[in-house]
Amino acid sequence: MSAFVERLRLLRSARQITQASLADLLEVNPRVYNRWERGLATPQFDTVVRIADILQVTLDELAGRTPAAAEPRIHNHELLSLYQQVNSPPDAEQQALILVIDSFVRKAQLQKVMSRR
Structure with missing residues (x-):
């Protein structure tokens, strides 16, 4: 299993986000997202960037190149979206x-x- 797949699952669950919720935030089919977490498919780069933004981590953290932040800075996804604007x-x-x-x-x-x- 790739570091990305492991880190994706770890970061999502640490932030208490379901696969379906993250898929919804990314505007992708939950089945497609599930395939990413199982390592059966790989998201496109722009989607990986969106995943990192939603999970509030750097691309290096998401890829497993650096340690991941334990806690997100803003827990509420709607508030995070507003904060970014x-x-x-x-x-x-x-x-x-x-x-x-x-x-x-x-x-x-x-x-x-x-x-x-």
């Missing part, structure tokens, strides 16, 4: 995003403190 709005809109995100983070922190009492 955050530089596209104008500066004023980015500042508004910062304020909104900050308010949600502060609210969550406050709720955490209040629930301990």
Whole structure:
């Protein structure tokens, strides 16, 4: 079994993503994805790049050339997708995003403190 196949399976399961979910995120048939994980087929390079982006690893990590990061930086895939697009709005809109995100983070922190009492 190739290092890519082993690493693909390991990274996907470590991030608690099902084969079907990853196939959906990649917009491929789940059977096609399953063949990649079993080493019966190999994805095209552009798809490998998308896999690395979704799993939040480098191509070297995905290929087994370097150790893989244990935890993804952002667990929620929808939030990750939005994060990857955050530089596209104008500066004023980015500042508004910062304020909104900050308010949600502060609210969550406050709720955490209040629930301990």
